[in-house]
Amino acid sequence: MSMLFGIAMMLGAVAEQVLVQTDALGDLPKVQPVDARDLDAFTEAHLPGALHLDVDELSETREGTVGLLKPREELYRQLGAAGLDPRRPIVVYSSLEKSSDLKQATRLFWILEYLGFSEVHLLDGGLRKWRAEGRPVATGAPTEVPVEVAAYKHLTIKEQRHASREEVLNMQSSKQGIIVDLRSDALFRGESKKDFIARSGHIAGAESRPAPGFVEDEGYTFKGPEVIRELLDATHTASDTPVVTYCNTGRDATIGYVAYRIAGFKEVAVYDGSMAEWGNDTTCPMTTPKE
Numbered sequence: 538m539s540m541l542f543g544i545a546m547m548l549g550a551v552a553e554q555v556l557v558q559t560d561a562l563g564d565l566p567k568v569q570p571v572d573a574r575d576l577d578a579f580t581e582a583h584l585p586g587a588l589h590l591d592v593d594e595l596s597e598t599r600e601g602t603v604g605l606l607k608p609r610e611e612l613y614r615q616l617g618a619a620g621l622d623p624r625r626p627i628v629v630y631s632s633l634e635k636s637s638d639l640k641q642a643t644r645l646f647w648i649l650e651y652l653g654f655s656e657v658h659l660l661d662g663g664l665r666k667w668r669a670e671g672r673p674v675a676t677g678a679p680t681e682v683p684v685e686v687a688a689y690k691h692l693t694i695k696e697q698r699h700a701s702r703e704e705v706l707n708m709q710s711s712k713q714g715i716i717v718d719l720r721s722d723a724l725f726r727g728e729s730k731k732d733f734i735a736r737s738g739h740i741a742g743a744e745s746r747p748a749p750g751f752v753e754d755e756g757y758t759f760k761g762p763e764v765i766r767e768l769l770d771a772t773h774t775a776s777d778t779p780v781v782t783y784c785n786t787g788r789d790a791t792i793g794y795v796a797y798r799i800a801g802f803k804e805v806a807v808y809d810g811s812m813a814e815w816g817n818d819t820t821c822p823m824t825t826p827k828e
Contacts, residue, residue: 620681740750
């Protein structure tokens with residue numbers, strides 16, 4: 538194997554990695570760290586050279602369903618204003634001081650993969666781990682250089698990463714694939730529900746995989762691929778089994794999306810509407826374990 542071929546193979550493997558460790562961030566040429574938190578948190582402390590893109594600002598309430606991803610053109614405008622260059626590798630991160638921080642990073646990771654960014658990674662352990670290791674941080678407001686919206690026009694949307702209600706219904710009726718519920722056991726069993734969701738229970742035929750099970754109890758770093766695969770049923774085949782993850786509003790679902798990607802599953806999608814849409818549509822089949 539020639540040296541150039543070996544380097545190309547190595548870079549290809551890096552491009553396919555979901556997670557990037559803190560000590561390997563500098564190994565990615567021209568990397569763009571992207572902070573998914575709100576502006577106040579970014580201003581207080583962030584990775585040196587990081588861009589800021591509040592992931593919550595990429596969603597909206599539409600036709601009565603909360604938390605849906607905004608239309609593509611609006612997403613391009615916001616990404617451009619934040620300075621994201623689609624030609625460069627991107628490493629997304631959040632604080633990871635508490636469990637709810639993780640889904641900020643995983644949702645932005647999913648959004649960028651769905652939009653067709655060619656190389657997107659997640660910083661395992663986030664800013665919490667970075668600081669715990671004594672690495673430098675910066676403070677102050679973002680100093681991004683805006684990117685023209687035209688820069689995103691060449692991207693090919695990866696429709697297979699985004700599941701619609703109709704696609705979930707088709708998977709449900711055909712039984713070709715796995716529907717995965719990332720919410721708590723109590724929500725799955727229908728013992729409780731969110732106020733904005735009319736019906737309790739879960740999508741009929743779904744499996745329960747609460748999001749916290751995929752990460753370590755301390756530090757909110759993801760478990761390794763072999764450990765994650767052990768958590769899944771033996772019937773799951775990473776190479777050819779389609780998977781759709783969901784939760785209440787498509788946030789915890791992205792933790793599952795990342796976990797299945799780490800485990801080697803190729804066909805993974807997020808049902809962005811999740812229970813906020815499904816649970817309020819009486820035509821969509823739901824059940825509880827008692828039924």
